[in-house]
Amino acid sequence: MRPPGDTRHTRWGDGPRLPGVRAWSALLLCCACLLSPTPQRAATAQTIAGVLLERGTDRPVDLGLVSLISPQGDSIASTLTDERGRFTLTGPRADDYLLAAAAWGYETTVARSLFSLDPGGRIELEFRIPRAPIELPGLTVRADQALITQHPLVINGFVERAQFGFGRFLGPRQIEDAHARNTLDLLTTSGRIMVEERPDGTRILMRNTSGLCTPLIYLDGIPTAIGDVSLNSIVPLRVLMGVEVYRSAVEAPQQYARNAQGCGVVLLWTRSR
Structure with a gap:
């Protein structure tokens, strides 16, 4: 167990990918209730502070959904990133967790390994997720031939x-x-x-x-x-x-x-x- 106030600097880049838009929507619905205001945590709460980036370009991902997932697949805490891709999550107790991230136009990604939150501890990390094409079924684009002139x-x-x-x-x-x-x-x-x-x-x-x-x-x-x-x-x-x-x-x-x-x-x- 790490002493209270311990801070770890970690870089998370890859992880298994879930189906893009469908997984993002499901994860958003599952964690929406966790985004509402909650009472102040105890002094021994565990904190994750990080930034969500686009893999390959390191551009910040705005309005990305970042969640703490228990090994059993339960959503523990969730938050949205700001315009710089920054986020902060607070775990309710010391435990092992998975970190998942999703955003519109990106593949939902889960960090490939568990990490532990110690009482009063703090983890700082970078999480990278890949882009994914957004398919719009039934959309047909037509150009007026008169607009294309030589x-x-x-x-x-x-x-x-x-x-x-x-x-x-x-x-x-x-x-x-x-x-x-x-x-x-x-x-x-x-x-x-x-x-x-x-x-x-x-x-x-x-x-x-x-x-x-x-x-x-x-x-x-x-x-x-x-x-x-x-x-x-x-x-x-x-x-x-x-x-x-x-x-x-x-x-x-x-x-x-x-x-x-x-x-x-x-x-x-x-x-x-």
Whole structure:
């Protein structure tokens, strides 16, 4: 027998596991009556002070149920842990006990060996319990397909084509960094486009191996004739999202090169206006 006031420092980590949620619920119901206020213990009462931790991470387990169990399986005392995982239990008499712990989302665990409480003694310990998945039967999760959307430059193939390195590509970031005054000014920064202002409109020229020529221009995948209307009016810079410039029909994607007539292709992609 240990003298009164004796304190032991113990580390408890593992123990047999009981079925998770069911065992926790049963243990909680069994010990609920012990959580109510009780008269003050005698000076010879035995105390267990400890901390309940998650095995593997040592995170404190909040609102865990920690209980003293007799060798016969009777619940002797029970308490809930605080936000730091701390708990204190007082045994009514000197005896041998098991220590059990349970918490929502963790496996109910019993220390694998008995330990003795001496009159007036105190034990300090750490108790670790493993996590357990919480099964929710009958729960079905569905996602609205409309909420799962791709970026327009992915849908129209801009991103995939840019990965192959053919042509010159200007995405949202490059358009912003160009600090262009308007769409025509932006096209000239590609190094492949020349803009000629004429009385009857704007002429966009491209230099290839044969000299200067007029490229085919697509707006959001549709062939567009500039004519006597300025491109800046048709496609304001604020709505431009992507630009592809191909110097020849050989460089351009097949679906856009069919009517290039020996010159290059310019693809302009806009965001919702």
